Each structure stands twice: as C-alpha cells, then as structure tokens.
Amino acid sequence: MHMVTVSDAPEPGFRLSQLIYDTRYRSLTIQVVVFMLFVASTAWLVDNTVRNLSAMGKDFNFGFLWNRAGYDIGQMLIPYSNDSTHARAMLVGLLNTLLVSALGCIAATIIGVFVGVLRLSKNWLVGRLMTVYVEVFRNVPLLLWILIVYAIFTEVMPAPNAYRIDPATGEAAMSALLFDSIAPTNRYTAIPSIRFDRPLGSLDLGWITLSGTFLGFVAAVAAGVWANSVVRRRAVAVQNATGVRPTTWWKSVLLLTVPAVVVLVATGFHLNLPTLKGFNFTGGTNVSNSLVVLWLALTLYTGAFIAEIVRAGILAVSRGQTEAAYALGLRPGRTMSLVILPQALRVIVPPLISQFLNLTKNSSLAIAVGYMDLRGTLGGITLNQTGRELEAILLMMLIYLAISLIISGLMNIYNNSVKLKER
Amino acid sequence: MKKSVFLGTLTMAGLAAGLVSAGTLDDVKARGELNCGVNTGLVGFAAPDANGNWTGFDVAICKAVAAAVLGDASKVKYVPTTGQTRFTALASGEVDVLARNSTWTYSRDTDLKLDFVGVNYYDGQGFMVRKDLGVSSAKELEGATVCIQTGTTTELNLADFFKANNMSYQPIAIDTNAEGEQQYLAGACDAYTTDISGLAATRAAFADPENHIILPEVVSKEPLGPAVRHGDNQWGDIVMWTLNALVAAEEYGVTSANIDELSKGTENPEINRLLGTEGDLGAMVGLDKDWAKRAIKAGGNYGEIFAATIGEQTPIGLARGLNAQWTQGGLLYAPPFR
Numbered sequence: 208m209h210m211v212t213v214s215d216a217p218e219p220g221f222r223l224s225q226l227i228y229d230t231r232y233r234s235l236t237i238q239v240v241v242f243m244l245f246v247a248s249t250a251w252l253v254d255n256t257v258r259n260l261s262a263m264g265k266d267f268n269f270g271f272l273w274n275r276a277g278y279d280i281g282q283m284l285i286p287y288s289n290d291s292t293h294a295r296a297m298l299v300g301l302l303n304t305l306l307v308s309a310l311g312c313i314a315a316t317i318i319g320v321f322v323g324v325l326r327l328s329k330n331w332l333v334g335r336l337m338t339v340y341v342e343v344f345r346n347v348p349l350l351l352w353i354l355i356v357y358a359i360f361t362e363v364m365p366a367p368n369a370y371r372i373d374p375a376t377g378e379a380a381m382s383a384l385l386f387d388s389i390a391p392t393n394r395y396t397a398i399p400s401i402r403f404d405r406p407l408g409s410l411d412l413g414w415i416t417l418s419g420t421f422l423g424f425v426a427a428v429a430a431g432v433w434a435n436s437v438v439r440r441r442a443v444a445v446q447n448a449t450g451v452r453p454t455t456w457w458k459s460v461l462l463l464t465v466p467a468v469v470v471l472v473a474t475g476f477h478l479n480l481p482t483l484k485g486f487n488f489t490g491g492t493n494v495s496n497s498l499v500v501l502w503l504a505l506t507l508y509t510g511a512f513i514a515e516i517v518r519a520g521i522l523a524v525s526r527g528q529t530e531a532a533y534a535l536g537l538r539p540g541r542t543m544s545l546v547i548l549p550q551a552l553r554v555i556v557p558p559l560i561s562q563f564l565n566l567t568k569n570s571s572l573a574i575a576v577g578y579m580d581l582r583g584t585l586g587g588i589t590l591n592q593t594g595r596e597l598e599a600i601l602l603m604m605l606i607y608l609a610i611s612l613i614i615s616g617l618m619n620i621y622n623n624s625v626k627l628k629e630r
Numbered sequence: 631m632k633k634s635v636f637l638g639t640l641t642m643a644g645l646a647a648g649l650v651s652a653g654t655l656d657d658v659k660a661r662g663e664l665n666c667g668v669n670t671g672l673v674g675f676a677a678p679d680a681n682g683n684w685t686g687f688d689v690a691i692c693k694a695v696a697a698a699v700l701g702d703a704s705k706v707k708y709v710p711t712t713g714q715t716r717f718t719a720l721a722s723g724e725v726d727v728l729a730r731n732s733t734w735t736y737s738r739d740t741d742l743k744l745d746f747v748g749v750n751y752y753d754g755q756g757f758m759v760r761k762d763l764g765v766s767s768a769k770e771l772e773g774a775t776v777c778i779q780t781g782t783t784t785e786l787n788l789a790d791f792f793k794a795n796n797m798s799y800q801p802i803a804i805d806t807n808a809e810g811e812q813q814y815l816a817g818a819c820d821a822y823t824t825d826i827s828g829l830a831a832t833r834a835a836f837a838d839p840e841n842h843i844i845l846p847e848v849v850s851k852e853p854l855g856p857a858v859r860h861g862d863n864q865w866g867d868i869v870m871w872t873l874n875a876l877v878a879a880e881e882y883g884v885t886s887a888n889i890d891e892l893s894k895g896t897e898n899p900e901i902n903r904l905l906g907t908e909g910d911l912g913a914m915v916g917l918d919k920d921w922a923k924r925a926i927k928a929g930g931n932y933g934e935i936f937a938a939t940i941g942e943q944t945p946i947g948l949a950r951g952l953n954a955q956w957t958q959g960g961l962l963y964a965p966p967f968r
Contacts, residue, residue: 263743263859263860277789278785278789279788279801281801281802362816368817393816393818394802394818484773485774486771486773486774486775487800496818574780574805577802577804583780583803587714587780587781588803591713591714591717594717594737594738596718
C-alpha cells in the first residue's frame with residue numbers, strides 16, 4: 208500500500224466531483240452517505256412499527272409489567288406467587304438465567320481448561336479421547352444436546368413414586384443415596400435443605416429480601432480471608448527481613464474456617480432431609496432436572512469450544528518457554544501452571560469472553576426443557592398472556608444486551624490485568 | 631456499491647410496504663389458497679394422517695371456509711402453530727383464520743385485537759392422571775407435579791384452581807401437546823391438564839388408554855372457536871356464517887348425503903335460503919349464492935363432522951354433551967339465515 212502524495216498546488220475553487228474523486232474528501236463522503244442511510248433505515252423501521260401498531264389499534268406501553276401475573280413458576284430463587292406482578296416474574300426469570308449462566312460459565316471454564324491441556328497430552332489415548340469429546344460436542348447443535356440429556360434424565364431416572372415403601376413387601380423399589388439424603392428422580396434431585404434454628408432476621412431491600420444469616424456468613428468468611436491475608440503479608444515481611452518464613456499454615460486454616468463455623472453454630476445450622484410425602488419429596492431442596500440438564504448441556508457444549516481456545520493459547524506460547532523452564536529444573540506440572548498458562552491467558556481471554564457471552568445467550572434455549580428463564584417468563588408466558596409482543600421482546604433484548612455488556616466489561620478488566628504489560 | 635445498497639434498501643421498503651394489505655377476502659381469492667392456523671398435532675382436532683393429509687374437527691372448519699370462498703375444500707395451506715405462536719401468526723397475517731382449539735376470552739377478543747367469530751366446541755379444563763395413582767378427584771392433587779402447555783388459558787386456570795382450593799403444586803411448562811404427552815408418559819408429571827377434549831384426544835393416542843382417567847372436575851369454561859383479525863368485518867362475517875351454516879345444516883337435517891337433493895328446492899324456506907335456491911344471501915358477504923352449500927358438502931354438517939372426527943364412534947370418544955343442538959339440550963344455536 209502506497210500513499211500517493213500529490214505535491215501540485217491545489218486548484219482554486221471546489222468542484223462537486225471532488226467529493227468522489229478526491230481522496231481528501233472521499234472517506235468523508237462515504238461516511239456521510241452511510242450515516243444518512245443508517246438514519247434513514249432506522250427512521251423507516253420506527254415509522255413502520257408505529258404505523259403497523261396503530262393499524263392494529265395497539266399502543267406501546269409497559270404498564271402491563273405492574274399487573275398481576277396470574278401464573279406460577281416452577282423454579283424460583285426469590286419469593287413469587289401468582290399474585291405477584293409480571294415485573295416480578297421477569298425478575299424471577301432473569302435470576303434463573305443468571306444462575307444457569309454463572310454455573311455454566313464456571314463449569315465450562317474448568318472443563319475447557321482440563322480438556323484443552325489434556326488434548327495436548329503425550330499420552331495417545333488421553334489425547335484422542337479429548338479430541339473425540341471436542342469434535343462430538345461442538346459439531347452437534349446445542350438444542351439436540353439439551354433434548355438428549357433431558358430425555359436421558361426423564362426416561363432413566365425413577366419417578367418419585369419409586370421411593371415409596373410398598374406396604375405389601377415393606378421395601379421400596381429405590382432407596383435414596385448417602386444416608387437417605389439424596390434422591391435423584393425424573394423431575395428433580397431431592398437434596399437436604401439448609402435450616403437455621405436461630406436465623407439472624409432479614410434485610411428487606413424492597414425488591415429482594417436478603418437473609419441476615421447469609422449476610423452474616425459472608426461477612427464472617429470475608430473477615431477470615433482478610434485476616435489471613437494480613438498474616439501472610441506479615442510472614443512475607445518477616446521472610447524478607449530474616450530469610451526465614453514463619454510457619455503460618457495452621458493460622459490460615461483456623462482463620463479461614465473458625466469464623467464460618469462460629470456463625471453456623473450460633474445460628475443453629477442443620478440439614479433437613481427430604482422425605483417423600485404425597486406425590487413429591489418435601490422438606491429438602493428439590494434441584495429441578497431442567498436446571499441440571501440445561502447446565503450440563505451448556506457446560507459440555509461450551510466446554511468443547513473453550514478447550515480449543517485453551518489449546519490454541521498454549522500452542523501460541525513459544526516452545527522455548529517450556530524448554531527454558533525445564534532447563535531451570537521445573538517439573539512439567541509446574542511448567543504448565545507457572546510458565547505456560549499465564550502466558551497463554553492473554554491469547555485465551557479475548558475469545559473466552561465471546562464463549563461466555565454465547566453460553567449466556569444460549570441459555571435462552573431453556574424453554575425446551577421447561578426451565579423458566581427470562582425467555583420463559585417475560586418472553587414466554589407474560590408475552591402470551593398479555594399479548595405485548597413488541598414490548599416484551601424489546602425489553603428482553605435490552606436485558607440480554609445489558610448482561611452481555613456487563614460480562615464483556617468484567618472480562619475486559621480481567622484481560623487488562625493478565626495481558627502482557629508494556630511499559 | 632453504495633447505489634446497490636440504496637436500491638436494496640428501497641426494495642426492502644417496497645416489500646414490507648406490500649404487507650399492508652387490502653381485505654382478507656380479496657387476498658385469499660388472489661392467492662387461491664386459504665392459510666389456516668391449526669394445532670401442531672392433536673388427534674381428532676387437527677393432525678396430519680399417515681399420508682400427510684390434515685384431518686380433524688378444527689381442520690373441517692378450514693375446509694368449509696375454503697370451500698365457501700374458493701370453491702375447493704382442498705385449497706388450504708395448514709400452518710401448524712403452538713400455544714405461543716398462534717395469535718402472533720394471526721395478527722401478522724401469516725394465517726387468515728385460526729382454527730386451533732383456542733379459548734374465546736375477553737382480553738384476547740379486545741386487547742389482542744382478535745375477533746372470535748363463534749364457538750365450535752364448548753369445552754372445560756380437566757386433569758388426566760394414571761389410574762394406579764389412586765386419585766379420584768382433582769382436589770386430591772395436593773403437592774402434585776402438573777404438566778401444562780405454556781401460553782394457554784389453562785395456565786392461569788390451573789393457578790386459580792389450586793389457589794382457590796388452598797393446595798400447592800409444581801408446574802412444568804411445556805410447549806406442545808406432543809411434549810406434554812411424552813413428559814406425562816415418562817412420569818415426569820403426575821397430572822396433565824388441558825381442555826377435556828384435548829385430554830381425550832391425547833389419551834386416545836396412548837398405547838394403554840385404559841390405564842389413564844380424566845378426573846371429574848371441570849375447572850373452567852373453555853369456549854373454543856375460530857378467530858380472525860379484528861377490523862376486517864367482511865372476512866369475520868364469512869368465517870362466522872360458514873360455522874353457523876354447518877350448525878344450521880344439522881338443525882335442519884341437511885347432510886352431505888341429501889344436500890344435492892335438497893338444493894333442488896324444499897318446502898322449508900330457511901333451507902332454501904341457506905342452500906341458495908331462494909334469495910341471494912351469498913352476495914351480502916361478497917360470495918356467490920352456493921357458498922353455504924359448498925361449505926356443507928366439504929365435510930358434512932356440524933354433526934357429521936363431530937361424529938367423523940371426535941365423536942363416540944372414534945377412538946377419542948367424546949359425547950356431544952354441551953355441543954348438541956339447542957333442540958337436543960345443548961348450546962349450539964345458529965341465528966336464522968334470513
């Protein structure tokens with residue numbers, strides 16, 4: 208590419224054709240034209256929408272969000288009943304979306320890193336197995352994986368009824384695992400619930416009520432972590448001054464566990480075992496299969512992509528780095544964790560962001576398994592019962608956009624902290 | 631490049647502008663085909679048979695309208711719609727008429743800008759459970775897991791019913807009847823709830839229908855009927871009076887067997903007006919005078935359609951009940967053809 212510089216004196220006057228043929232103005236012309244087209248098409252879209260809405264006699268109004276929802280939701284993280292508003296139902300759905308996305312991102316990253324590293328293993332069998340996993344999962348559409356996993360869960364797991372003791376024989380067809388504490392069924396997995404005899408009250412924020420016990424627990428753990436970091440800093444200071452590092456491990460263990468245990472004992476923490484009563488298990492927490500299925504399918508699918516990203520990141524680190532680490536006497540495991548992965552991270556993180564975004568957006572396939580995420584509540588039942596398609600879809604798009612931008616922003620902050628520092 | 635983008639934008643604008651259309655009747659005639667929104671698959675009401683031909687109680691409405699408007703009952707394009715997509719499909723013009731066991735409600739008729747033109751099946755919501763569950767009343771369903779089609783009135787009725795009886799339940803939202811069937815059979819839900827006609831139709835497709843019972847409680851009124859877009863009254867009239875013609879034909883004893891005989895003229899002026907041998911009722915809705923005759927010939931009168939698709943002689947085995955003629959103690963009552 209060469210820049211042609213014309214050194215002739217500019218001709219006096221300005222001709223219209225210069226807008227196209229003069230390189231000084233051309234790029235500006237193109238931008239102005241494109242901008243005008245963009246504005247025109249936006250205006251047309253808005254105008255078309257407004258006209259069609261008025262042709263159908265519909266208005267554009269978000270007031271429906273404050274009406275009684277009237278329907279029930281199977282899975283919820285915050286209190287909700289059919290007397291709550293559509294806005295509340297939307298919030299329930301949003302939290303469900305965030306829950307499955309967060310669980311999915313964490314698990315997919317762990318699986319992706321392991322598989323990505325193992326795929327480069329010198330062990331032929333391990334390497335090929337990982338290749339098979341990656342190719343199988345990333346080459347079959349996600350929806351099919353969700354449906355397959357769901358079918359396995361509903362068809363293979365026993366119905367809650369199977370745990371019922373048959374009065375004739377005195378035995379049940381199935382018995383719960385781990386001292387009667389965990390009962391997998393084709394609807395949910397019943398696990399013990401956490402109960403407190405002396406809860407610390409709750410903090411009402413209007414929208415969400417935070418449990419005081421939970422806050423107390425978090426505060427205690429945070430205090431422990433902070434105290435531990437102080438201890439370690441002192442140890443480093445002592446080591447720097449005297450060359451001998453004082454023993455700190457037992458202090459760390461105590462600081463990290465004692466505060467949490469004290470809070471749990473003070474509030475009377477205990478587990479409540481699920482029992483079969485009527486049609487279903489009660490008393491425990493029923494982890495719905497749709498959540499587990501969605502989480503599993505999203506994790507395995509996205510994990511395959513992340514594995515490839517991790518593999519690419521590792522391969523991008525020069526072979527010399529490994530050899531230098533070996534020459535210094537580092538073992539292969541430590542070479543990977545101390546030398547290769549930190550350098551690979553700056554290649555891995557940017558594409559990892561888009562995988563997290565993909566996973567979050569793919570979670571909207573939840574309706575296939577009846578998981579009530581944002582798409583299921585706001586974009587599904589609320590949309591249908593109120594007939595506010597445009598409002599519901601626009602709101603849903605805005606929320607997904609906001610979630611994506613937040614994830615992207617957080618990951619960019621992280622990326623800035625791990626990328627190669629250039630001074 | 632820029633020019634082609636600009637032209638492309640213009641073309642798009644032109645295409646979209648074409649969507650704003652004239653009357654539905656003219657559209658259907660110009661197209662030569664009726665777009666009819668039906669269920670994705672509910673045996674007896676709307677389901678494709680082994681040869682891919684749509685048959686059923688709701689499908690018969692589509693056929694009758696096509697016969698009345700286009701003169702050929704086979705000129706129908708069936709558009710399968712789910713509980714979630716049906717009203718959008720109608721509002722956006724993807725279908726001309728929605729004959730998909732949809733409940734006539736106030737808000738759908740007003741706020742959703744639809745017009746329900748009549749009732750072709752008076753239904754109510756019920757529950758189906760396995761016999762071996764030992765449940766004989768819906769009031770014994772405390773704590774049960776219930777499968778429910780999302781986007782339906784049944785979803786709200788279910789919440790109301792359990793609330794009114796101070797019971798708790800666990801809803802599992804599913805998208806289509808086929809999914810509900812699969813979940814219910816796999817035991818993922820204790821009860822399946824939808825309109826009783828839908829339950830009967832679903833049960834008829836089971837391998838072991840005798841092991842499932844429909845509980846006696848009817849928890850809601852579900853008047854099911856065909857719907858059209860609000861605002862096109864001529865088209866609404868055509869669909870409404872096609873349905874009325876089928877009902878009236880049964881009342882007057884006009885069947886697909888004797889219709890040719892009767893259309894030569896009878897002693898009953900009402901039959902003569904209906905079949906076009908006297909007066910010209912068709913012109914009043916923009917059709918010819920044989921419109922009702924063709925509609926009735928397409929699949930028979932209301933009673934014939936009922937008997938052939940969902941009646942007691944079919945695997946679905948529904949009794950006429952509320953859907954008998956008013957002269958037989960039912961609710962079917964066609965206004966006079968005059």
